[in-house]
Amino acid sequence: MKNLRSPLSEARGLGSAKDGVHHWWVQRLTALALIPLSLWFVFSIARYHLADYSTMIAWLHNPYAAVALVLYFIALFYHSMLGVQVVIEDYVATEWLKIGSIVLMKFVHFALGAASVFAVLKVAFGA
Protein backbone atom coordinates (compact mmCIF):
# COMPACT_ATOMS: atom_id res chain seq x y z
CA MET A 1 0.00 0.00 0.00
CA LYS A 2 1.11 3.53 -0.79
CA ASN A 3 2.48 5.47 2.15
CA LEU A 4 -0.08 8.06 3.14
CA ARG A 5 2.18 10.12 5.42
CA SER A 6 3.24 13.56 4.25
CA PRO A 7 6.92 14.21 3.38
CA LEU A 8 7.22 16.49 6.43
CA SER A 9 5.80 13.80 8.70
CA GLU A 10 8.30 11.29 7.21
CA ALA A 11 11.21 13.66 7.82
CA ARG A 12 10.22 14.33 11.41
CA GLY A 13 10.02 10.62 12.06
CA LEU A 14 7.42 10.97 14.79
CA GLY A 15 4.73 8.36 15.13
CA SER A 16 1.18 8.73 16.32
CA ALA A 17 0.86 10.22 19.78
CA LYS A 18 -1.98 7.71 20.32
CA ASP A 19 -4.22 10.42 21.70
CA GLY A 20 -6.25 10.95 18.55
CA VAL A 21 -9.63 10.22 20.10
CA HIS A 22 -8.88 11.60 23.57
CA HIS A 23 -10.78 14.88 23.06
CA TRP A 24 -13.77 13.05 21.56
CA TRP A 25 -13.78 10.40 24.27
CA VAL A 26 -13.54 12.79 27.24
CA GLN A 27 -16.35 14.88 25.73
CA ARG A 28 -18.53 11.72 25.83
CA LEU A 29 -17.41 10.74 29.35
CA THR A 30 -18.20 14.18 30.76
CA ALA A 31 -21.52 14.12 28.88
CA LEU A 32 -22.35 10.82 30.55
CA ALA A 33 -21.44 12.22 33.99
CA LEU A 34 -23.55 15.31 33.32
CA ILE A 35 -26.74 13.29 32.70
CA PRO A 36 -27.46 12.63 36.40
CA LEU A 37 -25.53 15.65 37.72
CA SER A 38 -27.23 18.34 35.63
CA LEU A 39 -30.71 16.86 36.25
CA TRP A 40 -30.01 16.89 39.99
CA PHE A 41 -28.64 20.46 39.79
CA VAL A 42 -31.59 22.01 37.93
CA PHE A 43 -34.23 20.24 40.00
CA SER A 44 -32.44 21.16 43.25
CA ILE A 45 -32.56 24.86 42.37
CA ALA A 46 -36.29 24.58 41.66
CA ARG A 47 -37.17 22.24 44.53
CA TYR A 48 -35.36 23.95 47.41
CA HIS A 49 -36.03 27.56 46.34
CA LEU A 50 -32.32 28.38 46.47
CA ALA A 51 -32.89 32.09 45.83
CA ASP A 52 -33.12 32.39 49.63
CA TYR A 53 -29.67 32.90 51.21
CA SER A 54 -30.11 30.79 54.35
CA THR A 55 -31.60 27.94 52.28
CA MET A 56 -28.65 28.10 49.91
CA ILE A 57 -26.12 28.03 52.78
CA ALA A 58 -27.92 25.11 54.44
CA TRP A 59 -27.91 23.27 51.11
CA LEU A 60 -24.15 23.78 50.66
CA HIS A 61 -23.56 22.57 54.25
CA ASN A 62 -25.04 19.22 53.26
CA PRO A 63 -21.94 17.12 52.40
CA TYR A 64 -23.77 15.13 49.72
CA ALA A 65 -24.90 18.30 47.98
CA ALA A 66 -21.43 19.89 48.27
CA VAL A 67 -19.63 16.84 46.81
CA ALA A 68 -22.21 16.45 44.03
CA LEU A 69 -21.86 20.14 43.23
CA VAL A 70 -18.05 19.89 43.02
CA LEU A 71 -18.37 16.85 40.72
CA TYR A 72 -20.96 18.73 38.65
CA PHE A 73 -18.67 21.75 38.28
CA ILE A 74 -15.67 19.62 37.21
CA ALA A 75 -17.73 17.78 34.57
CA LEU A 76 -19.54 20.95 33.47
CA PHE A 77 -16.50 23.17 32.98
CA TYR A 78 -14.48 20.40 31.34
CA HIS A 79 -17.34 19.52 28.96
CA SER A 80 -17.97 23.19 28.19
CA MET A 81 -14.27 23.79 27.48
CA LEU A 82 -14.07 20.87 25.03
CA GLY A 83 -17.27 21.91 23.28
CA VAL A 84 -16.32 25.58 22.83
CA GLN A 85 -12.90 24.47 21.54
CA VAL A 86 -14.54 22.50 18.70
CA VAL A 87 -16.76 25.46 17.81
CA ILE A 88 -13.76 27.81 17.65
CA GLU A 89 -11.76 25.30 15.58
CA ASP A 90 -14.66 25.03 13.13
CA TYR A 91 -15.42 28.70 12.62
CA VAL A 92 -12.19 30.66 13.22
CA ALA A 93 -9.94 30.26 10.17
CA THR A 94 -7.13 32.71 11.02
CA GLU A 95 -4.47 30.64 12.76
CA TRP A 96 -3.24 33.10 15.43
CA LEU A 97 -6.81 34.12 16.26
CA LYS A 98 -7.87 30.49 16.56
CA ILE A 99 -5.00 29.51 18.87
CA GLY A 100 -5.30 32.74 20.86
CA SER A 101 -9.03 32.44 21.46
CA ILE A 102 -8.74 28.76 22.42
CA VAL A 103 -6.01 29.54 24.98
CA LEU A 104 -8.00 32.47 26.39
CA MET A 105 -11.22 30.42 26.48
CA LYS A 106 -9.43 27.62 28.36
CA PHE A 107 -7.96 30.04 30.92
CA VAL A 108 -11.44 31.50 31.53
CA HIS A 109 -12.93 28.01 31.97
CA PHE A 110 -10.23 27.02 34.48
CA ALA A 111 -10.63 30.31 36.38
CA LEU A 112 -14.44 30.04 36.58
CA GLY A 113 -14.22 26.35 37.49
CA ALA A 114 -11.67 26.98 40.25
CA ALA A 115 -13.69 29.92 41.64
CA SER A 116 -16.92 27.87 41.62
CA VAL A 117 -15.36 24.88 43.40
CA PHE A 118 -13.64 27.17 45.92
CA ALA A 119 -16.91 29.00 46.66
CA VAL A 120 -18.70 25.70 47.36
CA LEU A 121 -15.89 24.45 49.64
CA LYS A 122 -15.67 27.77 51.51
CA VAL A 123 -19.35 27.61 52.43
CA ALA A 124 -19.27 23.83 53.02
CA PHE A 125 -16.34 24.05 55.48
CA GLY A 126 -17.58 27.29 57.07
CA ALA A 127 -19.54 27.49 60.28
Added chain:
Amino acid sequence: MSSKPSAKPAVSRPLSPFMLGQYYRFQISSLLSITHRITGVGLAIGTIFIAVWVMSAAAGPAPYGQFAWFAHTPIGLLLLLGWSWALFFHFCNGIRHLVWDVGYAFDKKSVDAGGWIVVVASVVLTAIVWAIAYLVPATA
Protein backbone atom coordinates in the same frame (compact mmCIF):
# COMPACT_ATOMS: atom_id res chain seq x y z
CA MET B 1 5.30 22.69 -2.43
CA SER B 2 2.75 23.07 0.30
CA SER B 3 0.87 26.19 1.23
CA LYS B 4 -0.69 27.15 4.53
CA PRO B 5 -4.32 26.00 4.74
CA SER B 6 -5.44 29.48 5.77
CA ALA B 7 -3.86 31.09 2.68
CA LYS B 8 -6.25 32.50 0.04
CA PRO B 9 -6.91 29.96 -2.75
CA ALA B 10 -5.70 30.92 -6.26
CA VAL B 11 -9.04 29.95 -7.81
CA SER B 12 -12.27 30.84 -6.07
CA ARG B 13 -14.49 27.79 -6.30
CA PRO B 14 -18.19 27.60 -5.38
CA LEU B 15 -18.84 26.62 -1.80
CA SER B 16 -21.35 24.07 -0.59
CA PRO B 17 -24.39 26.05 0.60
CA PHE B 18 -25.23 26.25 4.30
CA MET B 19 -27.48 23.44 5.55
CA LEU B 20 -30.33 25.80 6.49
CA GLY B 21 -32.02 28.27 4.18
CA GLN B 22 -33.31 28.30 0.61
CA TYR B 23 -30.98 25.66 -0.86
CA TYR B 24 -32.16 22.56 0.95
CA ARG B 25 -35.56 21.21 1.91
CA PHE B 26 -36.18 21.58 5.67
CA GLN B 27 -34.86 18.73 7.81
CA ILE B 28 -35.31 18.42 11.56
CA SER B 29 -31.83 16.88 11.93
CA SER B 30 -29.94 19.86 10.48
CA LEU B 31 -31.97 22.34 12.53
CA LEU B 32 -31.33 20.40 15.74
CA SER B 33 -27.64 20.02 14.87
CA ILE B 34 -27.08 23.78 14.76
CA THR B 35 -29.39 24.27 17.76
CA HIS B 36 -27.21 21.83 19.71
CA ARG B 37 -24.20 24.04 19.00
CA ILE B 38 -26.01 27.31 19.74
CA THR B 39 -27.43 26.01 23.04
CA GLY B 40 -23.97 24.61 23.87
CA VAL B 41 -22.33 28.00 23.43
CA GLY B 42 -25.21 29.63 25.33
CA LEU B 43 -24.75 27.21 28.22
CA ALA B 44 -21.00 27.88 28.19
CA ILE B 45 -21.80 31.59 28.66
CA GLY B 46 -24.29 30.54 31.33
CA THR B 47 -21.46 29.00 33.38
CA ILE B 48 -20.32 32.57 34.09
CA PHE B 49 -23.64 33.18 35.88
CA ILE B 50 -23.33 29.87 37.76
CA ALA B 51 -19.84 30.87 38.95
CA VAL B 52 -21.05 34.33 40.04
CA TRP B 53 -24.02 32.73 41.78
CA VAL B 54 -21.98 30.35 44.00
CA MET B 55 -19.31 33.00 44.61
CA SER B 56 -21.97 35.45 45.77
CA ALA B 57 -23.18 32.79 48.22
CA ALA B 58 -19.62 32.49 49.55
CA ALA B 59 -19.33 36.29 49.75
CA GLY B 60 -22.27 36.69 52.14
CA PRO B 61 -25.97 37.58 52.43
CA ALA B 62 -25.74 41.05 50.81
CA PRO B 63 -24.02 39.97 47.56
CA TYR B 64 -26.28 36.91 47.42
CA GLY B 65 -29.32 39.12 47.85
CA GLN B 66 -28.17 41.26 44.93
CA PHE B 67 -27.78 38.21 42.70
CA ALA B 68 -31.17 36.82 43.79
CA TRP B 69 -32.73 40.23 43.13
CA PHE B 70 -31.27 40.30 39.61
CA ALA B 71 -32.44 36.74 38.95
CA HIS B 72 -36.01 37.81 39.73
CA THR B 73 -36.05 40.86 37.46
CA PRO B 74 -37.82 40.29 34.10
CA ILE B 75 -34.44 40.08 32.34
CA GLY B 76 -33.12 37.66 34.96
CA LEU B 77 -36.20 35.44 34.70
CA LEU B 78 -35.99 35.48 30.90
CA LEU B 79 -32.32 34.45 31.09
CA LEU B 80 -33.24 31.68 33.55
CA LEU B 81 -36.05 30.47 31.29
CA GLY B 82 -33.73 30.47 28.28
CA TRP B 83 -31.01 28.75 30.29
CA SER B 84 -33.34 26.01 31.57
CA TRP B 85 -34.71 25.25 28.09
CA ALA B 86 -31.22 25.37 26.49
CA LEU B 87 -29.95 22.99 29.16
CA PHE B 88 -32.81 20.52 28.68
CA PHE B 89 -32.50 20.71 24.89
CA HIS B 90 -28.74 20.11 24.99
CA PHE B 91 -29.36 17.38 27.59
CA CYS B 92 -31.95 15.52 25.47
CA ASN B 93 -30.17 15.98 22.15
CA GLY B 94 -26.90 15.01 23.85
CA ILE B 95 -28.47 11.70 24.90
CA ARG B 96 -29.62 11.32 21.25
CA HIS B 97 -25.99 11.76 20.21
CA LEU B 98 -24.78 9.23 22.81
CA VAL B 99 -27.30 6.70 21.46
CA TRP B 100 -25.86 7.23 17.97
CA ASP B 101 -22.33 6.91 19.39
CA VAL B 102 -23.08 3.37 20.58
CA GLY B 103 -24.51 2.57 17.14
CA TYR B 104 -28.28 2.69 17.58
CA ALA B 105 -31.16 4.62 15.93
CA PHE B 106 -29.17 5.60 12.86
CA ASP B 107 -31.85 4.93 10.23
CA LYS B 108 -33.70 7.91 8.74
CA LYS B 109 -36.99 7.21 10.54
CA SER B 110 -35.39 6.95 13.98
CA VAL B 111 -33.26 10.05 13.41
CA ASP B 112 -36.36 12.10 12.55
CA ALA B 113 -38.50 10.61 15.33
CA GLY B 114 -35.69 11.12 17.86
CA GLY B 115 -35.42 14.74 16.80
CA TRP B 116 -39.09 15.43 17.50
CA ILE B 117 -38.92 13.52 20.79
CA VAL B 118 -36.02 15.80 21.83
CA VAL B 119 -38.00 18.96 20.96
CA VAL B 120 -41.08 17.84 22.92
CA ALA B 121 -39.09 16.44 25.86
CA SER B 122 -37.05 19.65 26.25
CA VAL B 123 -40.23 21.76 26.46
CA VAL B 124 -41.94 19.31 28.85
CA LEU B 125 -38.91 19.12 31.17
CA THR B 126 -38.65 22.93 31.20
CA ALA B 127 -42.34 23.21 32.10
CA ILE B 128 -41.96 20.61 34.87
CA VAL B 129 -38.99 22.34 36.50
CA TRP B 130 -40.73 25.75 36.45
CA ALA B 131 -43.92 24.20 37.81
CA ILE B 132 -41.91 22.71 40.67
CA ALA B 133 -40.21 26.05 41.36
CA TYR B 134 -43.46 28.01 41.52
CA LEU B 135 -46.16 25.53 42.55
CA VAL B 136 -44.48 23.16 45.00
CA PRO B 137 -43.71 24.64 48.43
CA ALA B 138 -40.07 24.29 49.47
CA THR B 139 -39.05 21.63 51.94
CA ALA B 140 -35.84 22.12 53.91
